[in-house]
Amino acid sequence: MSRMSHAIYFNRKQTYLCALDVDGEFHKYEKTRDKFTCIFCGVKVQFSRGKEHNDPHFKNWPLTSHKNNCVIPIIESQKEKHENVGEVELLVSTILPRAKRLNSNQTNLSVNRSKKARVFAGKRSKKFIYSLINLLDNKNYFKIKPEFEELQLLIEDGSTIKLKELIGSQDEIIERIEQSQEKRAICILRGNTRSAQIIKNNIKIPLTKGNNPIYKNTNDFSLFISWDYAEKNKEFIKSIENSLIVCYGEATTNEFGTQIEVYSIKNQITLLKKYK
């Protein structure tokens, strides 16, 4: 069943509570855990801190289903079409964060960044990418197998995105950033990495670049690990250099070029092929 990232509390319809925030102040909600409802259909949902208190989310109460017109059962009904593909179940029951909301309630830069790290770099991300790579065709440049291209994934605000619109090469992702209002894109980047560079204690891993537009890698793009996350990730850098990888995260463009910030190599990046 779907894990929801947000819920309504005590029927206050104008504010959505984020599971990460409830987890952060769990003592405040402990006695009123039955006061959460689905933001889409209003049915009662429950808060869970997840395994080892590592993965806060809202989920169904036992024997309480969402209403028929709620987006959650609609998106989950896709499982029936792909009955023997276990990965589809996990993909359709993961709700992707939308950049806009993350930005709107920030109090200061560091709070916002550590929240982003939890949103994009939790264990759920790792499961999500692992499920996804099994739907790629390793005999055809790791493109999505045609039968899964149209698979719909749910975004926090209840809108959907097709799997084929989520994955992309560096040029395709840059195009999506330019088209978006917030100038950022939640995406799964597929690209070839070069060797890592250390710039003022931050780690930058540029992607290879070419001139042939067919390969969709004509623009600068890099993975960026900020100094405060460098120590935690140091031991995994070698394993993703000079490789074909997929990386889940939020791509943005700033004065240094277009990049995805990586908080956890282990949970955000998966290796498809190692070149040397």
Ligand SMILES: [Zn+2]
């Ligand atoms: Zn619902």
